[in-house]
Amino acid sequence: MNVNLFRKTLKExxxxxxxxxxxxxxxxxxxxxxxxxxxxxxxxxxxxxxxYPKGLLQVFGGSATSITTPEGYITVExxxxxxxxxxxxxxxxxxTGAIGKEIESGTIEILLSQPITRISSLITxxxxxxxxxxxxxxxxxxxxxxxxxxxxxxxxxxxxxALTVIGSLFFLAIxxxxxxxxxxxxxxxxxxxxxxxxxxxxxxxxxxxxxxxWPKKVxxxxxxxxxxxxxxxxxxxxxxxxxxxxxxxIIVFYIGSILVFxxxxxxx
Numbered sequence: 001m002n003v004n005l006f007r008k009t010l011k012e013x014x015x016x017x018x019x020x021x022x023x024x025x026x027x028x029x030x031x032x033x034x035x036x037x038x039x040x041x042x043x044x045x046x047x048x049x050x051x052y053p054k055g056l057l058q059v060f061g062g063s064a065t066s067i068t069t070p071e072g073y074i075t076v077e078x079x080x081x082x083x084x085x086x087x088x089x090x091x092x093x094x095x096t097g098a099i100g101k102e103i104e105s106g107t108i109e110i111l112l113s114q115p116i117t118r119i120s121s122l123i124t125x126x127x128x129x130x131x132x133x134x135x136x137x138x139x140x141x142x143x144x145x146x147x148x149x150x151x152x153x154x155x156x157x158x159x160x161x162a163l164t165v166i167g168s169l170f171f172l173a174i175x176x177x178x179x180x181x182x183x184x185x186x187x188x189x190x191x192x193x194x195x196x197x198x199x200x201x202x203x204x205x206x207x208x209x210x211x212x213x214w215p216k217k218v219x220x221x222x223x224x225x226x227x228x229x230x231x232x233x234x235x236x237x238x239x240x241x242x243x244x245x246x247x248x249x250i251i252v253f254y255i256g257s258i259l260v261f262x263x264x265x266x267x268x
Contacts, residue, residue, distance in 0.1 A: 009128040013094065017132050020090050021139050027086070028143045031077045035153045038073055070153045071233040074144060079163070079229035087136050088199060091171050094132065095178030096191035098125040099261065118262050126179060126254070133175050137167045158236030163229060165238050169246035170227055174199060176253035183261040199223070223249075 066072025099122060141164045148155050177198070181191040206224035208215035219225045226242035 009098075009125050013128065013132055016090070016094070017135070020086070020136060024086060024136065024140050025143045027082070028078065028140060029147050031074070032144070032147045032151045032153055034077075035070070035073060035148075035151050038068065039152070066230060070148070070155055071159065071230050074148070074153065074155070075230040075233065078144075079167075079233075083140065083167075084199070084203070087133075087140070087171055088174060088196075090136060091129075091133050091175045092178045092192050092195045092199075094129055095175045096182040096188050096195060098129050098179060099182050099257075119258055122183070122258055122261050126175075126257075129175050129179065130172055133171045134168045137171060138164060141167065155233055156236050159233035162232040162236050162238045166227060166232055166242055166246075167229075169243060169250070170223060173223055173246045173249040173253075176250045176257070180253040180257045180260070183257045 067076045141160050145155055145157070145160045147153075174195070178191065178195040181194050182188065185191045185194075202222035203224055205215050205219055206222045209219040209222075209225070223246070226239070226245050232238075
């Protein structure tokens with residue numbers, strides 16, 4: 001790792017990361033502030049959501065009864081959909097821009113003219129990417145647990161820990177393939193589009209798998225298939241299979257990024 005480059009990359013996210021962090025914490029607070037009303041009128045909400053189309057509830061990862069439980073409520077309102085949009089946007093944007101922005105603008109040549117190797121520069125930038133990603137996940141889960149106490153939405157500490165572990169691995173997997181496409185294509189825009197398209201397609205496959213039989217045949221390729229926020233919060237158990245899948249994706253795409261970047265033409 002190069003210390004000077006590390007300081008430079010920290011400056012690059014000195015505004016965007018805190019903005020995301022504050023936005024996430026405020027959004028969690030607003031979502032949880034509604035919980036007392038949901039809890040007090042649980043029977044009415046159960047009847048209301050029982051009349052909703054199954055497909056609509058499936059999109060948001062819930063059911064008619066789950067939304068009236070603490071774990072089900074926060075899953076439907078945040079961890080099953082909105083969380084992916086907010087944190088996923090940061091991860092893809094920074095993941096594809098970490099190296100892709102440098103190649104696209106031509107500043108990569110200036111960077112590598114310094115006493116720093118390609119591998120060292122990639123590792124340094126990826127450390128910031130991975131640390132920022134884990135930081136957002138931890139901030140979110142801790143905010144949920146802390147604010148939940150204030151609004152009488154009591155979640156198990158072990159459930160929060162399980163969600164933190166799987167959530168971190170989930171978004172690190174996104175970060176790794178975003179970084180890979182950034183290095184492979186050398187264009188931030190195309191890399192971001194491909195990464196976002198892959199993530200969206202995976203989500204659609206998982207949603208459809210809950211409504212029909214045929215998508216289940218390909219659901220194993222979806223990252224969302226190995227993620228169940230409500231089950232994580234309820235059981236507090238970290239599924240070994242999910243850890244294995246996410247870790248495998250992270251390792252494969254990260255090593256791929258290093259190999260491709262070390263051999264590719266860096267001219268914009």
